[in-house]
Amino acid sequence: MSRIGDRAELEAFVRSVELGSLSAAARELKLTPSTLSKLVTRLEKSLKVRLVTRTTRRIAPTPEGELFVARCRRILGEFEDAEMEVGRSRDRPRGRLRMHVGVGFAMHQLVDAMPRFLERHPEVQVDLLIEDRRVDLARENIDISVRPWPPESTSLVVRKIFDFERIVCASPAYLRKNGAPRVPDELLRHRCMTTSSIPNGSQWAFKGASKSRTIEVNPSVSVNSSDAVFRFALAGLGIARLNEFIIAGALHDGRLVPLLAAHHVAENLSMLAIYPQERHRLPRVAAMLGFLHDTFGRRPWRTLPQQ
Secondary structure (H helix, E strand, O other): OOOOOOHHHHHHHHHHHHHOOHHHHHHHHOOOHHHHHHHHHHHHHHHOOOOEEEOOOOEEEOHHHHHHHHHHHHHHHHHHHHHHHHOOOOOOOOEEEEEEEOHHHHHHHHHHHHHHHHHHOOOEEEEEEEOOOOOOOOOOOOOEEEEOOOOOOOOEEEEEEEEEOEEEEEOHHHHHHHOOOOOHHHHHHOOEEEEOOOOOOOEEEEEOOOOEEEEEOOEEEEEOOHHHHHHHHHOOOOEEEEEHHHHHHHHHOOOOEEOOHHHOOOOOEEEEEEEEOOHHHOHHHHHHHHHHHHHHOOOHHHHOOOO
């Protein structure tokens, strides 16, 4: 019967796969490349399966390695969690924090704020996954997922960070060339752009005579990244409907202009921090949750005056 390797072997394997390089993983783990290579080889021999393919410059996981690396992340996470629970430094945030964040919020808000967190908690190593996709927190050993949609599993804890709105906008260049829509129905004759990763992203809600109504726009451009739609809007390619925390700076300096404000309808959208139960007891997780709430809970982008 094969055995799962010891902790050093698991760490060597996981970081080699994540970094795609034995030498990079060796530097991080403070080992020689030959020592790290021997740890990975020893793990493969004990499991009687090939976990990685090696070239002169890179390594990549085999299909078996892809399956095993997810399990190893969970095992290593449990090791670290147990140490933090019983260690003498229980109240000091430290260790690796693996966090998933959507692209729009990450690139337009979180990245600029992260240096303050790292200066405040120098013993925390942040592993940031910036992706617009649904992640499996348990399988991928993710401590916190920051995103605007709730999880499917009821075993996860959901904590609201802030509420936000989506704003219809366009660049001055687009409006000079095409004019501005005065009522929502006029959007149907304009070039509109949508984010395909948002459910019903082409259905834009507005105030009606007695209740809200939906305009189904026919997008000239549809992208699975709100950041890309933002850049297209800046370039004057059309009208977009984007999260306020993405476009706040561009509204402030006049690169984008809000449209149809009199017809705006609140959608009750929220940015959420989602994490496994009991994980908030870990100092590094509690520190990040507190930082997210303190930094973004008051929606600092709303203090920027719009031109």
